[in-house]
Amino acid sequence: MEKVLDVNKLSIDFPTPHGIYKAVRNLSFSLYEGEILAIVGESGSGKSVTAKSLLGLIEAPGILKDGIVMINGQNIFSLTSEERCTIRGKRIGMIFQDPNIAFDPVCTIGKQMVETLLNHNLVKNFNEGKNISLEWLEYVGFLDPLRVFNSYSFELSGGMRQRAYIAMVMVLEPQILIADEPTTALDMVNQARVLNLLKKMKQEKNCSIILITHDLSIVANTADRILVMYAGEALEYGEMIDVLYDPSHPYTKALIRSVNMGEKNLKLNVIKGEPPRMNEKISGCSFAKRCEFAGDECLENKPKLTLGSKGKYVRCLKFPKRLGDKL
Numbered sequence: 001m002e003k004v005l006d007v008n009k010l011s012i013d014f015p016t017p018h019g020i021y022k023a024v025r026n027l028s029f030s031l032y033e034g035e036i037l038a039i040v041g042e043s044g045s046g047k048s049v050t051a052k053s054l055l056g057l058i059e060a061p062g063i064l065k066d067g068i069v070m071i072n073g074q075n076i077f078s079l080t081s082e083e084r085c086t087i088r089g090k091r092i093g094m095i096f097q098d099p100n101i102a103f104d105p106v107c108t109i110g111k112q113m114v115e116t117l118l119n120h121n122l123v124k125n126f127n128e129g130k131n132i133s134l135e136w137l138e139y140v141g142f143l144d145p146l147r148v149f150n151s152y153s154f155e156l157s158g159g160m161r162q163r164a165y166i167a168m169v170m171v172l173e174p175q176i177l178i179a180d181e182p183t184t185a186l187d188m189v190n191q192a193r194v195l196n197l198l199k200k201m202k203q204e205k206n207c208s209i210i211l212i213t214h215d216l217s218i219v220a221n222t223a224d225r226i227l228v229m230y231a232g233e234a235l236e237y238g239e240m241i242d243v244l245y246d247p248s249h250p251y252t253k254a255l256i257r258s259v260n261m262g263e264k265n266l267k268l269n270v271i272k273g274e275p276p277r278m279n280e281k282i283s284g285c286s287f288a289k290r291c292e293f294a295g296d297e298c299l300e301n302k303p304k305l306t307l308g309s310k311g312k313y314v315r316c317l318k319f320p321k322r323l324g325d326k327l
């Protein structure tokens, strides 16, 4: 499978009056054609900052400390803002938890979709844009696409609005879609609809998707591979089956024990303690203070992300199956 995105040693800092917050630390991962990569981790682990940086967006006061994000052979950080705008939308699209931020309340859904197509010079006139927009509204599951086309966003229910949002992003047919907590605000029925839609876009449109979520049951249902983030860095990274059903890192194991993936009468274990403060200097393993297996060496020596069996990467000094390769 072809690599469509390559993130190499990405580090993002937020200088604040309380010190430098290290939101993303030396993060590397790739995304392949037609796959769903889930990024999971506790709140504040750096998932959203990472996702936005893939579009070249680092919100002030954040700064790119180091790293390269290659999309189709181009480093997004070395492009001009105009070149980045062309990549955004056409090559890479992003949907957030709250669709309201994407819609103009005084403009119909259809008009916005057609304007997006016209702005990217993908259609010659309104009617051509309307036909493409209607096809996408039908694709995301609307039985009466024309009604949605002529609606304002506030006239739709939450679930409909999220699907209309996906149609509006997908109308440009981006090769890469980043979905940041796309189902958090939805009920179970609409959650399933949106997740099935992501799977359909992967299978039928060969779309490569980064799915950011806290919810491991969603990951089990949709993802091909997983990146587990903690305190801005990757702790475990590999095939979904190998990470979720044969976890290696104590943090991944604890994360799995803290949710119910459908088992009856399962006792849930909350992970004790807090992640390190983002301005804290971490000399050893970032998870060591909360880890039940940690020894003195874990507090003193920083583990490297290391390749183990089944092509899985793990950052843990206690991880037994190391082959010695670094990422």
Ligand SMILES: Nc1ncnc2c1ncn2[C@@H]1O[C@H](COP(=O)(O)OP(=O)(O)OP(=O)(O)O)[C@@H](O)[C@H]1O
Pocket (backbone or CB within 6 Å): 014, 016, 021, 022, 023, 041, 042, 043, 044, 045, 046, 047, 048, 049, 050, 059, 060, 061, 062, 214, 278
């Ligand atoms: N504007 C900001 N100013 C200072 N620090 C920031 C800012 N935005 C993000 N950060 C830092 O980046 C860290 C990671 O934030 P991010 O939103 O990526 O976390 P997340 O994993 O997506 O969390 P959640 O699941 O709650 O959305 C935060 O803990 C914070 O320290």
